[in-house]
Amino acid sequence: MTKLLIIDDEPGIRKTLAAILEDEGYQVLTAEDAVIALDILRREPVAALFLDVLLPNMGGIEALERIRGEWPEVEVIVMSGHANVNMAVRAVKLGAFDFLEKPLSLDKVLTSCRNALTVRRLREENRNLKQNAPSKDELIGSSEAIQRIRERIIQAAASDARLLITGENGTGKELAARAVHRHSRRAGRAFVEVNCAAIPDALLESELFGHEKGAFTDAVTCRRGRFELASGGTLFLDEIGDMSLSAQAKVLRVIQEQRIERVGGEKTIETDVRIVAATNKDLEQECDRGRFRRDLYFRLNVIPINLPSLRERKEDIPVLLLYFLKERDAGNIVLAEEAAQFLTAYSWPGNVRELKNLAERILVMYNGDRIGLETVRDLLQEKPGFSEKKSGISFPGEVKNSGPNTIFNLNYTEAKAAFEKQYLEFQLAGHDRSVARTAEAIGIYPSNLHAKLKKYHIRTER
Ligand SMILES: Nc1ncnc2c1ncn2[C@@H]1O[C@H](COP(=O)(O)OP(=O)(O)OP(=O)(O)O)[C@@H](O)[C@H]1O
Numbered sequence: 001m002t003k004l005l006i007i008d009d010e011p012g013i014r015k016t017l018a019a020i021l022e023d024e025g026y027q028v029l030t031a032e033d034a035v036i037a038l039d040i041l042r043r044e045p046v047a048a049l050f051l052d053v054l055l056p057n058m059g060g061i062e063a064l065e066r067i068r069g070e071w072p073e074v075e076v077i078v079m080s081g082h083a084n085v086n087m088a089v090r091a092v093k094l095g096a097f098d099f100l101e102k103p104l105s106l107d108k109v110l111t112s113c114r115n116a117l118t119v120r121r122l123r124e125e126n127r128n129l130k131q132n133a134p135s136k137d138e139l140i141g142s143s144e145a146i147q148r149i150r151e152r153i154i155q156a157a158a159s160d161a162r163l164l165i166t167g168e169n170g171t172g173k174e175l176a177a178r179a180v181h182r183h184s185r186r187a188g189r190a191f192v193e194v195n196c197a198a199i200p201d202a203l204l205e206s207e208l209f210g211h212e213k214g215a216f217t218d219a220v221t222c223r224r225g226r227f228e229l230a231s232g233g234t235l236f237l238d239e240i241g242d243m244s245l246s247a248q249a250k251v252l253r254v255i256q257e258q259r260i261e262r263v264g265g266e267k268t269i270e271t272d273v274r275i276v277a278a279t280n281k282d283l284e285q286e287c288d289r290g291r292f293r294r295d296l297y298f299r300l301n302v303i304p305i306n307l308p309s310l311r312e313r314k315e316d317i318p319v320l321l322l323y324f325l326k327e328r329d330a331g332n333i334v335l336a337e338e339a340a341q342f343l344t345a346y347s348w349p350g351n352v353r354e355l356k357n358l359a360e361r362i363l364v365m366y367n368g369d370r371i372g373l374e375t376v377r378d379l380l381q382e383k384p385g386f387s388e389k390k391s392g393i394s395f396p397g398e399v400k401n402s403g404p405n406t407i408f409n410l411n412y413t414e415a416k417a418a419f420e421k422q423y424l425e426f427q428l429a430g431h432d433r434s435v436a437r438t439a440e441a442i443g444i445y446p447s448n449l450h451a452k453l454k455k456y457h458i459r460t461e462r
């Protein structure tokens with residue numbers, strides 16, 4: 001239920017306004033001054049609030065500034081008597097959504113409230129769309145296997161059923177999970193990821209379900225859990241096979257009851273999330289070994305999607321490599337036939353991620369347009385430390401002075417160019433691929449940076 005907060009020192013106004021809004025189906029909280037209101041905001045996920053400008057203790061304007069700073073997603077509707085209209089105008093300039101003149105008109109209250117909530121929802125949708133939108137997270141590949149996966153993703157997206165995505169490391173499980181979300185009716189809402197393997201067991205419960213202030217020693221403020229944050233959207237439970245049995249029991253209960261309780265909290269909160277889980281483990285086998293709850297496995301595995309390894313769809317290897325190269329380099333790159341054969345014969349234990357890393361290495365170390373057997377063989381066999389990395393180029397580790405393919409074996413001009421290219425790639429990746437920000441950070445003019453990026457065929461957009 002949408003939560004609203006009324007801040008007014010007149011009990012009469014609090015009471016009437018609350019009654020009007022409750023009649024409309026909102027849950028209404030009230031505070032007689034701003035100090036109490038800020039305390040409520042720390043605890044409760046308030047969507048919009050009504051704020052009187054003339055308040056004891058802390059004035060409405062100061063309160064507004066604090067709220068804008070700390071809870072920018074909360075819409076504020078300011079209320080003032082006729083004498084203080086100029087203050088209300090100032091409040092709107094400071095970011096209040098609207099102002100209402102007292103005595104309040106029922107109609108205006110409701111219209112303003114509805115508008116504020118609509119704007120808030122649109123803004124949230126917009127933000128989520130921006131986060132999840134880029135079509136670059138489509139699964140690339142022309143093999144029959146990957147085509148089937150793409151179809152399955154679309155089918156799965158049409159329902160709200162839970163999904164279990166399995167596959168070896170780097171096969172695109174996360175990408176598939178995001179694609180399901182993006183194609184689903186939940187696309188405008190949040191996609192919230194939890195890496196179950198990365199969160200210590202002791203913290204997992206509070207991470208998933210949130211906690212109330214004081215629930216445990218470190219719980220100085222109350223916090224919403226990932227289930228709550230994913231409300232209306234998709235919750236991606238990654239590496240679910242690594243979740244402890246006790247955490248599994250709790251997740252199972254939430255799935256069964258469709259509601260959660262924050263750690264240390266009394267009340268229950270309804271949840272509306274779609275759960276997509278992923279693992280590289282064989283959960284069937286984990287169940288046999290008593291390491292995974294079979295009942296949870298059944299609950300999660302409503303729609304199974306198994307991502308094939310790259311070995312099982314070899315024709316995708318050159319396709320993907322060229323895709324990754326062209327995604328970043330605007331030049332006209334071709335892959336020599338022998339190079340393609342060599343890559344196809346390789347076993348790709350790290351699957352698509354390993355292939356993507358090879359593409360990065362080619363982009364950094366190699367300046368030509370035709371990628372031959374030598375290049376791919378050397379770069380693949382060299383296996384630098386960063387091939388395990390999920391993203392980004394680990395720059396310092398790159399500069400090695402041994403091995404056949406380091407810049408130390410090039411002539412001065414080539415070495416300088418290789419270094420410059422690698423450096424710019426690294427910096428750009430570290431600044432969200434923004435030319436302006438990268439230029440500022442490394443201390444050169446944006447026009448100069450543009451020219452260099454063009455020279456090395458480095459793409460800037462994400
Ligand atoms: N079919 C594909 N098309 C384009 N990019 C892909 C494809 N499959 C995977 N990738 C890319 O490969 C990398 C690894 O993919 P992802 O993180 O989704 O794999 P994963 O199965 O979750 O791996 P892990 O088991 O290691 O967590 C990502 O950068 C992803 O964008």
Ligand SMILES: [Mg+2]
Pocket residue numbers: 173174238
């Ligand atoms: Mg993953």
